[in-house]
Amino acid sequence: MHPFTKHHPDSVAALGETRLIASIRRWLGGVSPPAPFGIGDDCAVLGGNPRRQLITTDPVIYGRHFDASVPPRAVGGKLLKRNLSDLAAMGARPTAAVVALALDPRVRTSWLEDFYRGLAAVARRYGVSVVGGDVAQGDGFFGAFLTLLGEAAGPRILLRTGARSGDWIYVTGMLGGSQLGHHWRFMPRLAEGAWLARRRAVRAMMDVSDGLAKDLPALTPAGTWPAISAAAVPISAAARTVAARTGRSPLHQALCDGEDYELVFAVAGRAAGTALERAWRRRFPRIRLTLIGRFIVAGQPAEGSVDLAALHGYEHLR
Amino acid sequence: MHPFTKHHPDSVAALGETRLIASIRRWLGGVSPPAPFGIGDDCAVLGGNPRRQLITTDPVIYGRHFDASVPPRAVGGKLLKRNLSDLAAMGARPTAAVVALALDPRVRTSWLEDFYRGLAAVARRYGVSVVGGDVAQGDGFFGAFLTLLGEAAGPRILLRTGARSGDWIYVTGMLGGSQLGHHWRFMPRLAEGAWLARRRAVRAMMDVSDGLAKDLPALTPAGTWPAISAAAVPISAAARTVAARTGRSPLHQALCDGEDYELVFAVAGRAAGTALERAWRRRFPRIRLTLIGRFIVAGQPAEGSVDLAALHGYEHLR
Numbered sequence: 227m228h229p230f231t232k233h234h235p236d237s238v239a240a241l242g243e244t245r246l247i248a249s250i251r252r253w254l255g256g257v258s259p260p261a262p263f264g265i266g267d268d269c270a271v272l273g274g275n276p277r278r279q280l281i282t283t284d285p286v287i288y289g290r291h292f293d294a295s296v297p298p299r300a301v302g303g304k305l306l307k308r309n310l311s312d313l314a315a316m317g318a319r320p321t322a323a324v325v326a327l328a329l330d331p332r333v334r335t336s337w338l339e340d341f342y343r344g345l346a347a348v349a350r351r352y353g354v355s356v357v358g359g360d361v362a363q364g365d366g367f368f369g370a371f372l373t374l375l376g377e378a379a380g381p382r383i384l385l386r387t388g389a390r391s392g393d394w395i396y397v398t399g400m401l402g403g404s405q406l407g408h409h410w411r412f413m414p415r416l417a418e419g420a421w422l423a424r425r426r427a428v429r430a431m432m433d434v435s436d437g438l439a440k441d442l443p444a445l446t447p448a449g450t451w452p453a454i455s456a457a458a459v460p461i462s463a464a465a466r467t468v469a470a471r472t473g474r475s476p477l478h479q480a481l482c483d484g485e486d487y488e489l490v491f492a493v494a495g496r497a498a499g500t501a502l503e504r505a506w507r508r509r510f511p512r513i514r515l516t517l518i519g520r521f522i523v524a525g526q527p528a529e530g531s532v533d534l535a536a537l538h539g540y541e542h543l544r
Numbered sequence: 545m546h547p548f549t550k551h552h553p554d555s556v557a558a559l560g561e562t563r564l565i566a567s568i569r570r571w572l573g574g575v576s577p578p579a580p581f582g583i584g585d586d587c588a589v590l591g592g593n594p595r596r597q598l599i600t601t602d603p604v605i606y607g608r609h610f611d612a613s614v615p616p617r618a619v620g621g622k623l624l625k626r627n628l629s630d631l632a633a634m635g636a637r638p639t640a641a642v643v644a645l646a647l648d649p650r651v652r653t654s655w656l657e658d659f660y661r662g663l664a665a666v667a668r669r670y671g672v673s674v675v676g677g678d679v680a681q682g683d684g685f686f687g688a689f690l691t692l693l694g695e696a697a698g699p700r701i702l703l704r705t706g707a708r709s710g711d712w713i714y715v716t717g718m719l720g721g722s723q724l725g726h727h728w729r730f731m732p733r734l735a736e737g738a739w740l741a742r743r744r745a746v747r748a749m750m751d752v753s754d755g756l757a758k759d760l761p762a763l764t765p766a767g768t769w770p771a772i773s774a775a776a777v778p779i780s781a782a783a784r785t786v787a788a789r790t791g792r793s794p795l796h797q798a799l800c801d802g803e804d805y806e807l808v809f810a811v812a813g814r815a816a817g818t819a820l821e822r823a824w825r826r827r828f829p830r831i832r833l834t835l836i837g838r839f840i841v842a843g844q845p846a847e848g849s850v851d852l853a854a855l856h857g858y859e860h861l862r
Contacts, residue, residue: 228612229659229686231652238656239649246679249653253660257667257674270675272640272693283642283678283691290681294546322590324601326689328646331557334549335567338556341547342571349575356575357588360601361564363608364687368547369680371644373601373691375590 267386268315268432269376278378279321282312288368292410298337299344300410302370306348308435309374310414311487315433316383317423318376319416322355326371328364341370352416379420388430389492391450394499395519399488401438402480403464409485419489421509427498431491438490439481439537445492447521453528454481454519482537492521585704586633586750587694596696597639600630606686610728616655617662618728620688624666626753627692628732629805633751634701635741636694637734640673644689646682659688670734697738706748707810709768712817713837717806719756720798721782727803736828737807743823745816749809756808757799757855763810765839771846772799772837800855810839 231237238246251258251265258264262271269280286292286305296304306323313320325345329338349356354374398415415433422428434441438459442452456477465479472479493499499517506515522528549555556564569576569583576582580589587598604610604623614622624641631638643663647656667674672692716733733751740746752759756777760770774795783797790797811817817835824833840846 227616227652227655229606229616229652229655230648230650231655232650234650236652236654237649238647238651238653241653243679246653246656249657250660250677250679253657254664254667254674257664257672259673259675264673264675265677270640270642272675273673281640281642281676281691281693283644283676283689285644285646285678285680285689287646287680287682288547289683298545298547322588322599324588324599324691326601326603326691328603328605328685328687328689329556330548331555332548332550332552333556334547334554335556335559335564336554337545337547337549338564339567339571342568346572346575349572354575355577355582355591356572357577357582357590358599358601359568359583360603361561361568362603362605362687364605364685365607367646367682367685367687369646369682369685369687371601371603371646371689373599373642373644375599 262385268312269318278383280313280316280318280376281373282309283371283373284308284312285369285371296410298340302341302344303348304410305370305372306345306354307412307414309372310352310416311433311435313374313376314415314419315431315489317379317419318383319379319420320352320354320374320376322357323372323374324358325356326360328362328367328369330366330368331363333368380424382423384423384428384431386430386432386444389445389447389521390429390494391447391521391523393429393492393494393521394496394517395452395490395521396493397434397460397488397490397516397518399514400460400462401465401486401488402483403462403468404483404485406464406467408464412487414487415489418510418513422489422491425502427493427495427502429492429494431489434486434488434490436484437482439534442490442534445490450521450523452519452534453522453531454534455530456532457530458516458518460514460516478537481532481534580703586630587636596701598631598634598636598694599691600627601689601691602626602630603687603689614728616658620659620662621666622728623688623690624663624672625730625732627690628670628734629751629753631692631694632733632737633749633807635697635737636701637697637738638670638672638692638694640675641690641692642676643674644678646680646685646687648684648686649681651686698742700741702741702746702749704748704750704762707763707765707839708747708812709765709839709841711747711810711812711839712814712835713770713808713839714811715752715778715806715808715834715836717832718778718780719752719783719804719806720801721780721786722801722803724782724785726782730805732805733807736831739827740807740809743820745811745813745820747810747812749807752804752806752808754802755800757852760808760852763808767842768839769842770837770852771840771849772852773848774850775848776834776836778832778834796855799850
């Protein structure tokens with residue numbers, strides 16, 4: 227039996243990404259440990275390890291994560307930076323990576339050289355050793371699959387779970403319009419993530435990779451909903467440009483576009499939030515930090531807040 | 545610039561797999577540590593770790609590593625077993641894995657379920673936790689990219705380097721004709737590899753994955769060549785069947801077919817070899833162990849030996 231079907235209801239596209247990942251966990255059964263030791267957070271925490279070692283994996287695929295407009299050096303850099311962003315989201319630092327390639331034999335050698343030189347430049351900058359890999363043929367295809375190891379940068383790591391009702395929601399940087407270049411120009415928030423993990427008031431964190439509307443539910447405590455102030459959302463100039471093309475609102479682009487690679491996190495208490503904002507401005511004066519909302523109990527009205535459930539972030543299988 | 549070229553001399557196919565991997569190491573430069581801490585052995589040894597942690601990565605790709613004749617459960621099993629064979633080759637045991645998928649949205653959900661259930665069955669058997677993964681779209685493509693972590697099973701790991709002139713060359717199992725089913729039915733030699741790593745007389749080891757003719761040079765000490773006795777090579781029945789189709793000799797198939805997933809290793813001294821053979825028969829009575837040759841100094845004649853340089857193992861990019 228070959229893997230493909232022409233009958234849409236039988237396909238993974240009909241299932242959709244979210245249900246597919248839930249299914250994979252079910253199919254794996256007992257060999258799939260609960261998060262954060264398994265699938266379900268930005269990285270997995272490797273058990274039985276005093277150094278709190280972490281692992282994550284993300285690819286770049288031609289036609290999905292980059293196109294011909296992106297310089298090959300930037301593609302190689304993006305491959306590592308995507309994975310670094312997952313470590314940043316837990317307050318960790320990287321150690322070593324392996325890269326598996328699947329490529330058409332017609333891939334241009336000079337293109338691949340630039341790709342690896344771009345990857346190496348980012349690896350040097352962040353102290354990552356590229357310790358292994360594999361090369362396999364994939365007809366009409368170019369994909370590079372990186373697995374990254376890391377470890378806690380400080381005394382604790384931050385998980386997606388841990389936020390509580392009443393916590394304040396912050397986001398770094400500006401959101402939306404990533405397709406205009408941010409998706410490969412971004413800098414992973416490693417220093418910021420490690421710094422935030424050292425602040426007691428920060429209770430939970432994740433990176434924004436599929437759009438805030440799609441990602442934020444994972445940070446939201448049970449029995450609450452994230453009341454996001456429409457006026458507060460930091461909308462990037464690129465999101466406005468894209469909105470002018472799509473006819474959607476800039477806010478919609480900011481909440482639904484993928485690949486922001488920013489951090490979103492929950493802070494316990496308004497006073498703690500204000501203190502954190504002050505300390506942030508001293509430590510990261512050039513990087514915007516925005517209070518965008520609060521986790522409130524279900525049913526509680528919140529004037530001026532966005533209905534995230536009505537929006538959809540980036541869908542991986544369509 | 546897109547990654548592909550129509551001009552063959554500019555392509556990775558023209559470069560070939562061996563030179564491509566050498567190029568990748570050069571392009572990576574300082575971020576690529578020397579083996580065994582980087583590219584060049586069956587696994588990479590992670591530095592600065594008292595547990596001697598290892599990492600390896602291998603995929604399965606539709607049309608390359610399996611076709612429609614292989615049951616999906618077996619494809620999932622093969623994905624993990626390929627990587628387990630790399631750990632076996634160093635005398636290590638597995639700990640945790642992550643799996644990145646690239647798949648066409650038309651992949652059949654029930655096919656993927658069987659794939660994951662087959663993967664889970666092998667993971668349970670060998671005590672592997674599947675701790676993370678990623679799902680990305682790859683049009684017209686199915687590939688699963690697994691990265692496996694492991695650790696030394698005993699006091700030492702075995703590397704590809706370490707053999708010396710005069711060492712005797714042994715191989716486990718039977719060789720060749722893997723395409724008739726062994727390529728997914730094989731059992732990774734984990735217990736055997738761990739046992740061999742505990743025998744002082746064994747100096748170096750690797751797994752046979754691209755054909756003995758292509759793989760053995762990596763085990764061969766500088767200034768020597770592997771004198772392989774044509775009469776001694778353990779030729780599988782499948783190799784004879786394939787040879788009848790191709791018109792090549794069964795010996796050629798045994799030396800050049802890929803995916804044997806057997807172990808080849810070097811033993812110091814003939815007496816030590818005889819003792820090892822006796823102990824092996826007690827411990828692994830059902831698994832063949834064959835003395836196939838010896839590393840001898842260059843220029844030294846060896847009657848009845850095969851000229852491996854005239855043969856080619858499995859070529860990944862053609």
